[in-house]
Amino acid sequence: MKFHPPLIGITTSSQRQTASFCVRREYVDAVRLAGGLPMLLTPGEANLATILEWVDGIVFSGGGDIDPAAYNGAAHPSIYNVDAERDRFELSLAQLALETDIPILGICRGLEILVVASGGKLVTHLPDEFGETTVHRAEQASPCEHNVQITPNSRLATIIGPGEAKIVSWHHQAASTIPPSWRLTAQASDGVIEALEHQHHPWALALQWHPELSLQDTRQQQIFRTFVTAAAHRNAAFSQKAG
Template sequence: MAILSSTSPIIGITSYVAHDINSFCSPAAYSKAVQRAGGIPILLPPMQLDVSAILERIDGVILTGGGDIEPECYGGVEHPTIYGTDRDRDTAELNLAHHLLKLDKPILGICRGLEILNVACGGSLITHIPDVFGETVLHRVERLTPSSHSVDIFPDTCLGGVLGQSSVQVVSWHHQAVSHAPEGWRVCAKAPDGLIEALEHETHPWAIALQWHPEMSPHDPLQQRIFTAFIQAAQGNH
């Protein structure tokens, strides 16, 4: 664990409502990954916030995973596999994404976070991956069970520079994905079945979005490099 200090960057981590216990929640793995990289994590509640005031006080944001985005947010259609929707969270995070993309503060999107950034920029989603790509690659074994598969990292991309590898093994836990890179973003990784696994912004100083879950590989130094690079970028904004 990195030693934290008053100069360590403060990282906002999006959270969700756990209705059964009336609480705001975020898996601890996100905060632990930020702390290992030398950042100070704080949770952002999924409600209408004074986004400008918050962003003045933090140095970077992680848009985390979670339930599906309401299809009406991106002109999609209902599907029996859609679960865990929360329109308040969708509205808050889309608003947050719009504000973030106008600033120089680093952004890391993870799973749902990639999808939020995609939708915020006018992109659409594949509603259920097996319907389009089949199951040659299992992006999720079951609804509550993650999977593992390889991802091909594109050369000459920011993500490729961070990882220093052309292929990595990842923890995957999603049944939806971006259909194509929206305006302003480039594809920087794909799964063996051709599914987009990562995007990075073409003009923002540091904005990377991953479909997989690097925080769920705490002992994989390659995955931790992503958080280290993110925190280093946030330190430059501190």
């Protein structure tokens, strides 16, 4: 049987001004470096079940804010780049994917999508509730770095090790509640939820930070390697059944 790299779907955003879809190339680079074959998933696709039949894993990527109406939140002047079509697509895809065994990795907005899809809520603007003792982005267009504390005996701890980890942060929102079936696996010193993992799904991990922006860090790179390996195992198991 010929080996095929696991096919990893990566969600994208819409650029209406240029009539294009896009995603930062670091997501693609990270998946390739980990041995996966990236495929871009565009908002508006209606055949969600077909997507899940084809891909072996899904990365819910970062981007603009989710419409607060999706989680009964309040409007805020800091909210930007709301895309109703992307919201509908990703929330529906997340809900469906969580009912399968497909490996899932949520990054920044991707964590927020998984939280909202699971019935959780978001902090609309972190400085309003957590202050600025820990800076989670330098400004809207610039990331920054800070440490997070990894929860012992969690999947994340087995991947990158327990204790503190330095991460690249670039967000102004975060989960305000932990949905049922999810557990906290990393937190910033100011109390912001930085990572969650699903307690029943075979492989569903959500990070508020951006591991794709620090692939020179072997701990962050290991997140993608472990994710792609899980997708490869699922691909192999499916191929054996099909054969």
